[in-house]
Amino acid sequence: MRLSNLSFAAGPDGLAAAVGRLEETLGVEFRDGGFHPRFGTRNNILTMADGRYIEVVEVLEHPAAEKAIFGQAVRARTELGGGWLAWVLEVDDMSPLEARLERQAVDGTRQFPDGRRLDWQQIGIKGLMADPQLPFFVKWSSDPELRPSALPPEPVELLEIRLSGSPERVSEWVGEDLGPVFDGVALSFNSPNGNPGIEAVTFRCPNGIVTI
Numbered sequence: 001m002r003l004s005n006l007s008f009a010a011g012p013d014g015l016a017a018a019v020g021r022l023e024e025t026l027g028v029e030f031r032d033g034g035f036h037p038r039f040g041t042r043n044n045i046l047t048m049a050d051g052r053y054i055e056v057v058e059v060l061e062h063p064a065a066e067k068a069i070f071g072q073a074v075r076a077r078t079e080l081g082g083g084w085l086a087w088v089l090e091v092d093d094m095s096p097l098e099a100r101l102e103r104q105a106v107d108g109t110r111q112f113p114d115g116r117r118l119d120w121q122q123i124g125i126k127g128l129m130a131d132p133q134l135p136f137f138v139k140w141s142s143d144p145e146l147r148p149s150a151l152p153p154e155p156v157e158l159l160e161i162r163l164s165g166s167p168e169r170v171s172e173w174v175g176e177d178l179g180p181v182f183d184g185v186a187l188s189f190n191s192p193n194g195n196p197g198i199e200a201v202t203f204r205c206p207n208g209i210v211t212i
Contacts, residue, residue: 001174003158003183004090004138005053005148006201009074011082015058018082019044022056027206028154030056034112040065041074043110048156048203050184051149057085069125070108076129084198084212086128087135087161089174094139097123100175105139118142127173132197133165134173157204160186165196 010018019030028046033055035042040062043055057074065071077085091097094105105121112118124136140147163170167189171177178187190199202211 001176001183002090003052003185004088005055006087006158006161006198007085008054008056009077009082009085010056010058011078015042015044015056018058019056022046022054022212025207025210025212026156026203028156030054031151032113034110035060036070036108036110038064038107038109039068039074040071045148045151046156047148047151047153048158049153050157051153052158053148053151069106069129070122073125073129084201086132087198089135089137091137091139094121094123094137096175097137101127105137107141108138116146118146118148124173131165131169131173132195133163133170135170155206158185158201159204159209160188160202161198162188162190162200162202163197164191164199165189 023029030044030046033043033045040060041057042060043057046054059065059071059074059078065075074085077083098104101123105123108120108122110118119141121139121141122136127134128136144150167178180187200211202209
């Protein structure tokens, strides 16, 4: 199990505006990631050090967005003004999670601007919607050369994720004790009785040490 990526929901002013603000803050450029036909969303991505990436995601006026849990989650965060939506853990085997969470993983796809397609399985979006401090999980189905980690990374390193919530609750959800550092990234928790979710994320980037 490793830290794969972070999802950031665009605000009411749209994907381009959200990406522009992040590019200015971090001092790097995102790229068009394409759209998710099963979820009714599209994204821009920034690949980082250690095979990780950020996706900025926007819900589309598409029937799939009304049916898919991920599309619903993005829309709900956008309506709150946008911002950090989720942190995502990559696994090699979905079976233990499916058994523990008592549900089946769903297929995800992203259609690249050049026509290629990235495929994966994911689970845990319902948990995220009920308790936004919780990560969801992905297992890649496509070959490594199609995955975001195959893209040249920008000079950005993920240093810390600060969460509002309870480390005990997140560890229970993940199935292991995360501790203060997970997969080389610091995890800190504040306000266990407040509104749960990602409070802030800290990066090392061309603009220095930046917290968003």
